[in-house]
Amino acid sequence: MDMGAFNAEVIRRFRAGEEIEGLHRDRLVxxxxxxxxxxxxxxxxxxxxxxxxxxxxxxxNDGAAVDPDWVQNLRADPHAHVETPDGRRDRAVAEELTGAERQQTWAELVAGFPFFADQQERAGDRVIPLIRLRRCD
Incomplete structure (x- = not known):
């Protein structure tokens, strides 16, 4: 599967307000x-x-041994733009969760979405980053 083409189609459909086959639009940004x-x-x-x-x-990063490019980009420059399903487009500053806050949030996340535990297992020693996109607008 060509992930670049897949992502381009998801982006197009998201911005057009269309359904996205196989994905929950209300859970995407x-x-x-x-x-x-x-x-x-x-x-x-x-x-x-x-x-x-x-x-x-x-x-x-689907359990890969390395962080996704977007995480590395945010670590270099935490300023970003985020588009949410409700049509909002905001500037945001990324804040990576650490310590007890990350541990608690991770536990809650895995309780709701158990597949993240499998991805963490596949990622080995890499701790999967949790990043809050704090809106600036």
């Missing part, structure tokens, strides 16, 4: 980061959960 090497905007569709009114995204 579009996150636009600045490429850490290119300096170009990079948009990725991803699942989110509500975290005190802000989107929280999970850098699971």
């Amino acid at each position: 579009l996150l636009t980061t600045t490429g850490r090497r290119s300096g170009e905007p990079r948009t990725a569709p991803m699942m989110f959960v509500d975290f005190d009114g802000d989107p929280l995204v999970v850098g699971s």
Whole structure:
């Protein structure tokens, strides 16, 4: 499967307000980061959960041994744009959860979405990042 083409179609359908086959539109956001090497905007569709009114995204990378590019981009420049299913488009600043806050949030996340535990197991020693997208607008 060509993930670039798949993601482009998800982005197109999301922005058009269309249903997205195989995905829950109400659980998706579009996150636009600045490429850490290119300096170009990079948009990725991803699942989110509500975290005190802000989107929280999970850098699971489907259990890969490395963090996804968007996480590395946010670590280089935490400023981003987020588009939510309700049509909001906001500037955001990324905050990676750490310590007890991350542990508690991870436990709650896995209770609701057990597949993340499987992804953490596949990721080995890599701790899957949890990133709050704190809206600035």
